[in-house]
Amino acid sequence: MPNEPDSLDEFEEEFDDDAGVSTEDDEVEAAAEVLENDIASMAAQRDEYLALAQRLQAEFENYKKQTMKRNTEVVEHAGSQLASKLLPVLDAFDNAIIQGIDGISPIHKALFDVLQKEGLEVIDTDGAVFDPNLHEAVMHEAADENDSEPIVSDTLRTGYLWKGRVLRPAMVKVRG
Numbered sequence: 001m002p003n004e005p006d007s008l009d010e011f012e013e014e015f016d017d018d019a020g021v022s023t024e025d026d027e028v029e030a031a032a033e034v035l036e037n038d039i040a041s042m043a044a045q046r047d048e049y050l051a052l053a054q055r056l057q058a059e060f061e062n063y064k065k066q067t068m069k070r071n072t073e074v075v076e077h078a079g080s081q082l083a084s085k086l087l088p089v090l091d092a093f094d095n096a097i098i099q100g101i102d103g104i105s106p107i108h109k110a111l112f113d114v115l116q117k118e119g120l121e122v123i124d125t126d127g128a129v130f131d132p133n134l135h136e137a138v139m140h141e142a143a144d145e146n147d148s149e150p151i152v153s154d155t156l157r158t159g160y161l162w163k164g165r166v167l168r169p170a171m172v173k174v175r176g
Helices: 007-099 104-118
Strands: 120-122 135-141 151-157 160-162 165-168 170-175
Touching: 007 104, 007 160, 007 165, 104 120, 135 151
Parallel strands: 135 170
Antiparallel strands: 120 160, 151 170, 160 165
8 A cells, every 4th residue: 555654654744743843832932931031131120220220319319408408507607607797796886875875776776687687696694594505604693592593693795696506605693
């Protein structure tokens, strides 16, 4: 039976067909594995770049905050220095008012109002409890029976705060 296909020939043809499919499947699987590795690599790289960008953004935000804080401190320090240089002028006005010189009071008030709007405050001394952070004691007198703590009895020179910080302590006489 020469026209009939031999079963061995059929088997070989079938095997060759499977081998071709098998080789194609192996190539597809290998290509899929390469693609999966590439995708995983790209995803890892993307995550790395994202983390880097977030860190840089956070560092930049911190830099902006620090720069704003430093600029604010520089402006406040400059204002504080100017106010400190004007304190002798306020003292001279105070002394002129005490001496009874006419016409000084409106100028004193105008200067003081401008400085007060910018952050100058007078340190409270009248009957206040002595605070060494705010007051400089230059004289002392004996305590009354009622005094449990040292009390400011007299102000010899006005003290000032600039935006909550002591610019110049008040020079005072302390009782107690």
